[in-house]
Amino acid sequence: MKARLQEIQTLAPAIKRLSLAPENGGEFPAASAGAHIIVEIPGPRRVWKNAYSLVSAPDERRRYEIIVRRVAHSRGGSAWLHDHAAPGQGVEIGMPVNLFPVAATAKKHLLLSAGIGLTPFLSYLPVLKAANAVFELHHCCRLSEVDAFRALLPAGEKIALHTSRNTLDLAALLNTQKLHTHLYVCGPEEFMDMAVASARKLGWPEAKIHRESFGGATGGAPFRVKLARSGLELQVKEDESLLEVLEAAGQSPPNLCRGGACGVCELPVLEGLPEHRDHFLSEQKRAANTAIMSCVSRSITPELVLDF
Amino acid sequence: MGMNKSRPVYDKLRIDPAGRAHLIVTDLAAVPEDAVQEDLALSNAECWVVGLSAPGVAIETSGNLRAFRAVADLLGHLSHRLEREPVGLRLYAAGSEAFLWDVMNLARQAGLTEDEVFLTQAGTLRRRVYCSHCKTMNENVATNIVICQGCGASLFVRDHFSRRLAAFMGVKVDAEVPGEVPEIEALYP
Numbered sequence: 371m372k373a374r375l376q377e378i379q380t381l382a383p384a385i386k387r388l389s390l391a392p393e394n395g396g397e398f399p400a401a402s403a404g405a406h407i408i409v410e411i412p413g414p415r416r417v418w419k420n421a422y423s424l425v426s427a428p429d430e431r432r433r434y435e436i437i438v439r440r441v442a443h444s445r446g447g448s449a450w451l452h453d454h455a456a457p458g459q460g461v462e463i464g465m466p467v468n469l470f471p472v473a474a475t476a477k478k479h480l481l482l483s484a485g486i487g488l489t490p491f492l493s494y495l496p497v498l499k500a501a502n503a504v505f506e507l508h509h510c511c512r513l514s515e516v517d518a519f520r521a522l523l524p525a526g527e528k529i530a531l532h533t534s535r536n537t538l539d540l541a542a543l544l545n546t547q548k549l550h551t552h553l554y555v556c557g558p559e560e561f562m563d564m565a566v567a568s569a570r571k572l573g574w575p576e577a578k579i580h581r582e583s584f585g586g587a588t589g590g591a592p593f594r595v596k597l598a599r600s601g602l603e604l605q606v607k608e609d610e611s612l613l614e615v616l617e618a619a620g621q622s623p624p625n626l627c628r629g630g631a632c633g634v635c636e637l638p639v640l641e642g643l644p645e646h647r648d649h650f651l652s653e654q655k656r657a658a659n660t661a662i663m664s665c666v667s668r669s670i671t672p673e674l675v676l677d678f
Numbered sequence: 679m680g681m682n683k684s685r686p687v688y689d690k691l692r693i694d695p696a697g698r699a700h701l702i703v704t705d706l707a708a709v710p711e712d713a714v715q716e717d718l719a720l721s722n723a724e725c726w727v728v729g730l731s732a733p734g735v736a737i738e739t740s741g742n743l744r745a746f747r748a749v750a751d752l753l754g755h756l757s758h759r760l761e762r763e764p765v766g767l768r769l770y771a772a773g774s775e776a777f778l779w780d781v782m783n784l785a786r787q788a789g790l791t792e793d794e795v796f797l798t799q800a801g802t803l804r805r806r807v808y809c810s811h812c813k814t815m816n817e818n819v820a821t822n823i824v825i826c827q828g829c830g831a832s833l834f835v836r837d838h839f840s841r842r843l844a845a846f847m848g849v850k851v852d853a854e855v856p857g858e859v860p861e862i863e864a865l866y867p
Contacts, residue, residue: 475791476789545764546764547765548761548764548765548789549763549764549765549767549789549790549794550788550789551789570696572698572766573698573699573767573768574765574766575696575765575791575793575794576793577791577792577793577794578765
């Protein structure tokens with residue numbers, strides 16, 4: 371969809387809120403709480419396709435809002451949005467997709483976020499409030515950004531901000547939730563890994579643990595990829611993902627979340643050892659090394675041969 | 679059973695190691711040995727039973743046993759317990775099919791998902807039959823045809839099991855030709 375940047379607001383030195391409107395007026399499709407869009411960021415030498423959660427209320431159709439953190443060691447998309455994006459610029463965005471929806475059967479929602487991982491919950495809040503749902507939000511962030519995050523949140527005793535691990539007793543929180551509670555976690559990988567591991571250790575079933583994959587691809591060692599069907603040989607550089615390289619070469623590999631969560635971009639591996647960075651493949655499939663999630667995963671061996 | 683999609687398939691009783699706490703409930707005095715997986719470890723499981731007259735294998739190894747006077751009594755306490763229980767519990771039910779789904783429905787109301795509840799059929803194969811005409815539940819039906827206690831109709835006990843009602847469907851057997859009732863057979867011991 372064609373969109374135009376409207377307001378750009380600095381919330382903290384490394385955090386900006388951008389609002390987008392349909393290029394020729396009118397309305398965007400309705401999204402649901404937890405949805406994200408892919409934004410095509412037109413860099414000087416390449417196009418980045420990054421996923422951002424919508425932070426505007428799900429029924430807001432005249433504009434979409436996203437919040438972007440400038441990531442120091444990113445592949446460049448967020449830095450470009452911070453340094454070069456300006457009101458009036460046209461950008462291409464994808465349809466909203468939701469891989470992190472509110473669980474309809476839950477009677478209580480326990481939301482845990484860290485840093486920029488707060489963003490999907492900003493679209494949850496109006497929906498949970500409107501439904502009169504029972505919820506509790508714990509957001510962890512650095513002290514220097516606590517005011518910026520607090521300004522985004524309504525006041526209420528069910529919302530707590532933590533600037534140090536000492537104020538959030540995760541085990542006690544997870545150990546006292548009733549059976550009808552669902553857990554949602556979003557934030558940096560280490561934060562989500564820790565929260566999910568704590569929940570599992572206390573017996574939480576997988577069906578009640580919801581995890582957003584945030585941030586998407588990060589760089590790594592370069593590798594070569596050979597496409598068995600076309601014979602094409604491509605180089606994946608440090609700051610590129612396999613999926614991006616395939617797209618740049620004119621291929622149309624399937625993809626959806628671009629964050630290693632949905633499983634749509636799975637490609638069969640014929641030779642080489644993938645470095646799995648996704649959350650989709652089971653332990654068994656991971657160990658078999660016969661499939662790779664092209665959006666986030668890379669290669670341990672210098673070359674991968676794909677059945678594609 | 680394979681072709682009948684309404685009939686649930688049950689496993690032997692086994693403990694899910696991912697759980698923090700384990701509660702086994704049965705409408706029997708004990709979980710029969712042949713309903714239990716061989717290497718079952720019950721050391722930290724609670725076990726709720728009904729009556730205490732029959733000898734039981736499984737419950738003897740359980741550290742925490744509680745006996746109820748009647749099934750309704752057990753279900754009432756279970757509902758109360760689940761409302762207060764923190765996440766991490768795994769619930770196991772062993773017994774008649776009607777009991778299993780009474781437990782499952784209570785569990786669902788309390789917010790348990792199918793990943794947290796395990797059902798094992800044991801004991802009687804008698805059926806609870808729902809009269810699709812007057813909505814009466816007829817308990818402990820051993821025969822293919824039963825006279826409905828609510829409306830007096832002769833009900834054919836279909837092989838169609840409703841998980842929501844925890845009962846088999848009963849429909850009037852002589853609807854086409856009143857009075858023409860086939861021979862009654864005892865099928866469900």
